Amino acid sequence: MLAMASFLQAATQQSTDASLSVSSPDGKLTVEVAVTNGQATYSVVYDGVVMMQPSALGLRTDIGDFSTGLAVTDSRKGEVDKTYTMQQAKASNIHYTARQLDVDFTNSQGQRMTVTFLVSDNDIAFRYAIPRQKNDNPKCAIILSEESSFRFPEGTTTFLCPQIGPKTGWERTKPSYEEEYKADAPMTDRSRFGLGYTFPCLFRIGGKGWALVSETGVSSDYCGSRLSDYDPVKGYTVAFPEEGEFNGIGSTAPGIALPGTTPWRTITVGTTLKPIVETTIPFDVAEPLYEATQPFRPGRYTWSWLIWQDNSINYDDQVKFIDLASEMGFEYCLVDNWWDNNIGRDKMAELSRYAQQKGVRLMLWYNSNGHWNDAPQTPRDCMSTSYARDREMKWLKSIGVAGIKVDFFGSDKQETMRLYEDILSDANRYGLQVVFHGCTIPRGWERMYPNYVSSEAALASENLTFTQYHCDKEGFELTMHPFSRNAVGAFDWGGIIMNRRMSPDNASRNYRRSSDTFEMATGIVLQTGVNCVAMQPNNLNELPQFELDFLRDMPTTWDETRFLDGYPTRYVVLARRHGNDWYVAGINGTQETITLTLQLPMFAGQTVRYYVDKPAAKAENAIAEAELRTLKVDKKGRAKVTLQPMGGVILR
Numbered sequence: 001m002l003a004m005a006s007f008l009q010a011a012t013q014q015s016t017d018a019s020l021s022v023s024s025p026d027g028k029l030t031v032e033v034a035v036t037n038g039q040a041t042y043s044v045v046y047d048g049v050v051m052m053q054p055s056a057l058g059l060r061t062d063i064g065d066f067s068t069g070l071a072v073t074d075s076r077k078g079e080v081d082k083t084y085t086m087q088q089a090k091a092s093n094i095h096y097t098a099r100q101l102d103v104d105f106t107n108s109q110g111q112r113m114t115v116t117f118l119v120s121d122n123d124i125a126f127r128y129a130i131p132r133q134k135n136d137n138p139k140c141a142i143i144l145s146e147e148s149s150f151r152f153p154e155g156t157t158t159f160l161c162p163q164i165g166p167k168t169g170w171e172r173t174k175p176s177y178e179e180e181y182k183a184d185a186p187m188t189d190r191s192r193f194g195l196g197y198t199f200p201c202l203f204r205i206g207g208k209g210w211a212l213v214s215e216t217g218v219s220s221d222y223c224g225s226r227l228s229d230y231d232p233v234k235g236y237t238v239a240f241p242e243e244g245e246f247n248g249i250g251s252t253a254p255g256i257a258l259p260g261t262t263p264w265r266t267i268t269v270g271t272t273l274k275p276i277v278e279t280t281i282p283f284d285v286a287e288p289l290y291e292a293t294q295p296f297r298p299g300r301y302t303w304s305w306l307i308w309q310d311n312s313i314n315y316d317d318q319v320k321f322i323d324l325a326s327e328m329g330f331e332y333c334l335v336d337n338w339w340d341n342n343i344g345r346d347k348m349a350e351l352s353r354y355a356q357q358k359g360v361r362l363m364l365w366y367n368s369n370g371h372w373n374d375a376p377q378t379p380r381d382c383m384s385t386s387y388a389r390d391r392e393m394k395w396l397k398s399i400g401v402a403g404i405k406v407d408f409f410g411s412d413k414q415e416t417m418r419l420y421e422d423i424l425s426d427a428n429r430y431g432l433q434v435v436f437h438g439c440t441i442p443r444g445w446e447r448m449y450p451n452y453v454s455s456e457a458a459l460a461s462e463n464l465t466f467t468q469y470h471c472d473k474e475g476f477e478l479t480m481h482p483f484s485r486n487a488v489g490a491f492d493w494g495g496i497i498m499n500r501r502m503s504p505d506n507a508s509r510n511y512r513r514s515s516d517t518f519e520m521a522t523g524i525v526l527q528t529g530v531n532c533v534a535m536q537p538n539n540l541n542e543l544p545q546f547e548l549d550f551l552r553d554m555p556t557t558w559d560e561t562r563f564l565d566g567y568p569t570r571y572v573v574l575a576r577r578h579g580n581d582w583y584v585a586g587i588n589g590t591q592e593t594i595t596l597t598l599q600l601p602m603f604a605g606q607t608v609r610y611y612v613d614k615p616a617a618k619a620e621n622a623i624a625e626a627e628l629r630t631l632k633v634d635k636k637g638r639a640k641v642t643l644q645p646m647g648g649v650i651l652r
Contacts, residue, residue: 018072022101026121029269033057033103033117038069040105042117044124046269049208050153055235057115058147059128059262063138066130067147069108076102080118086283088298088453088490088529089446090561090576096120096284118264118285122275125216125264125285132258142255143222148265150213150227151235152203158185159202159484159568161458162192163226166244166411171374173410175245176438177457180473181480183569187230196228196239199441202276202484202568210275212268214488216282216444219289220421222263223254224412224440238265241412247372250415263443266488273483277563277574282488286444289421294431296451297402298529298557299331301363306461306495306534308504313342318351320537326358327540329552330533332402336365337377349399361402363435366392368406368419375408375438383423393430403433403453403530412440424449433530435492442489454490454528461494461534465502468510475514475589475646476569478522483568486527495534496523496551498543500623506538513646514587515613516547516626521648523554524585525574531556546628550611550650555583564598571643573598584651588643595642603651604637611650612642 021032028047033040034054044052058067078100085093098120105113114129126148130141161181168174177198182189184204191197200214213236218224227236240252256262264286268279302325304312312318318335325333333355339348352362367377370384382392383406396404406423409416420436427434428451437456445452459477463470470477478493485491496519503509512519523531533551540548555578564584566572571594573586582602588594593615610631613624624644631651633639641649 020072020075020101020103022077022099022117022119024099024119024121025097029119029121029124031101031117031119031124033101033115035070035072038071038108040070040115042126044267044269046209047271049205049271051205051209051211051269052267053151053153053235055151056147056149056237059113059130060144060147061130062142062144063133064107064109064111066105066107066111066113070105072103073106073112074104084283086446087296088557089280089283090278090527090558091280092557092559094280094283096280120281120284122268122270123279123281123284124267124269125281127264128262130256130258130260139258140255141258141260142251142253143262144253145240146225146238146262149235149237150267152187152211153206155206156187157204158187158189159183159204159480160185160191160197163195163198164193165195166242167247167373171376173373173375173408173438175412176410177441178459180459181477181569183480191229194229195242196226198226200484200488201227201236209269209271210273212276212279212484212487214266214282216264216266216488217286217448218263218417218443219448220414220418221254221256221260222417223252223414224417224443226412245411246413246416249372250413252413254414273566274563276487277482278561279487282444283447286447288450289448290425290428290450292450293428296433297331300531300533300554300556301325301332301334302330303334303336303495303532303534305336306465306497307499307502307536309465310338313338315343315347315351318343319354322351322355322358322360324535324537324540325360328533328535328548331361332363332530333360334363334365334405334532337367339364340379345395352399352401356400361400363403363405363433364396364401365405365407368408373408373410377407384419386422386426389423389426393426393432396432397430401432403435405435405437407437409436409439416440421449424452427451435530437492441485446490453530454492456492456494458485458491458493460492461497464497464510464512471502471510471513474512475518475587478526479566479572479587479589480569482525482566482572482574490528491526492528492532493522493526495532496520498535498539498547504536506536506542511621512623515624515644515647516543517611517613517624517650518587518646518648520547520550520611521585521587521650523551524576524583524650525572525587527558527561529556544626546611547626565596573649575600575602577602582652585648586641586643587648588646591645593642593644595640597638597640599637600633600639600651601637603633603639605633605635607632608651611648613644613647615644
């Protein structure tokens with residue numbers, strides 16, 4: 001539970017119509033809660049601008065309807081002031097202050113419900129609580145639907161990723177949050193598959209501001225949710241999983257023990273994108289569910305599969321990528337699917353010993369299955385039951401493996417959330433870090449589960465290997481994620497890609513549109529505590545020394561993050577601090593040259609290292625060449641930088 005410093009006000013009223021409000025500590029953000037004719041709503045104003053028109057509140061459950069016939073019976077205001085630390089997020093020491101409003105409702109049957117709002121300077125979090133009712137019963141409830149809605153003003157445009165239907169895609173492995181974003185679209189555009197949109201959802205409000213909608217604090221006690229398609233009357237509403245997800249197993253409606261709460265719905269707002277990129281609300285209102293059994297080490301990993309593919313999952317090729325990690329000073333090497341067949345468990349133990357002798361630890365891939373999709377890759381049936389996990393994780397610990405990557409989930413049902421949590425909890429007992437792929441977004445999990453590392457939950461780097469189309473779209477996608485997917489949780493994109501071509505010989509198949517500086521900058525722009533540097537052994541002889549040196553030195557944990565400039569799907573520039581060292585990184589996702597004057601007070605009056613691109617040659621498929629210069633930042637902290645088409649910049 002969140003610590004309360006003090007209750008400032010208590011008001012009691014029994015009325016069909018009521019109006020209450022709560023404002024942020026700085027007074028700029030106000031939430032008003034109202035009841036009109038038995039319908040509860042909330043609205044949001046930031047700095048005088050209406051960000052959210054009156055939007056519905058309420059739940060429908062199997063024990064009663066808490067969406068109509070509502071009356072306010074009591075309300076309380078308070079303050080939240082907390083400080084906490086994080087290791088693998090966008091900031092390390094976080095001070096969260098907010099104003100709290102609890103509103104107690106009864107429905108027409110006299111049943112009780114409370115809605116809690118937490119309002120900080122740019123963030124709103126709200127959730128529902130249902131107590132036990134008469135005679136200490138009932139003691140559980142099914143949440144049939146949530147009526148929470150989000151009604152943005154007319155003229156709002158959207159940056160959204162559509163939800164796809166269950167048991168679709170390759171080997172019936174979807175939904176897995178791997179669909180394409182649509183940028184600058186009107187709200188009236190229907191989602192591609194008619195099922196609404198995956199969290200997080202970004203909105204531009206009539207050129208006057210921005211809002212990011214998501215959820216956090218989702219554990220095995222609830223399902224993951226999304227937004228519906230837009231309705232001209234209701235706006236967007238919270239939607240639960242589809243029946244066919246998880247191969248039809250389990251309910252679409254979550255069950256909770258009473259007294260119980262729903263997860264937090266979160267809204268981050270601002271007149272600029274700065275609060276969106278810098279928000280820590282996914283962690284501010286979540287709490288750890290267990291303690292780490294040991295310190296978990298951040299770092300970087302090599303990965304053969306991205307370019308060398310399945311044929312590389314053999315002992316000799318993995319030795320090459322372990323040697324590469326050792327040469328670069330990386331902490332880990334990820335061994336992907338089929339290792340149990342192609343290498344075998346006895347040889348894997350030998351490979352792990354070899355890696356440790358080289359100062360590297362292994363991470364091993366697993367199929368989550370089970371019985372919920374047709375993905376054939378092995379190891380299978382090792383993560384789907386408690387006894388199988390216990391046996392497998394005990395063996396992993398015995399051979400010195402540091403972590404696991406678990407793939408192919410394809411559902412947001414409560415049963416799937418329980419599987420995520422069980423894997424994390426069991427892995428913690430054996431000192432294993434966990435990365436998820438083919439999966440849902442994290443929802444406060446870095447705070448809740450200390451051995452959680454990151455999730456894919458996006459169209460990630462493997463798609464560049466599969467088609468040239470996705471190579472062409474890399475800039476669009478990677479300049480979207482800092483404002484949406486990566487704003488709410490760690491993102492395993494799966495590779496700072498240093499090969500020019502997506503083939504082992506670096507001379508055939510699909511080709512990168514991005515420059516080397518762009519790729520290196522993604523290691524700063526995209527946040528995850530254990531980052532993939534998808535170098536290949538040939539890169540040791542092909543890359544300039546300054547690029548190798550940068551990758552050797554690149555940190556993966558951050559004490560502070562600042563948004564400097566950008567626009568979703570076009571370009572982004574961030575500053576991140578690791579200890580006393582600042583890194584400023586920008587990527588350009590367009591085919592146009594972008595020149596910016598940045599405000600860099602951390603570098604005021606200093607000469608810094610400046611990784612930049614020369615203008616690309618006019619030849620077809622030409623990529624801008626990276627170079628290392630120095631750049632003088634003036635005494636006021638101003639610096640002029642140029643991002644070449646599909647290029648990048650780094651200052652340090």
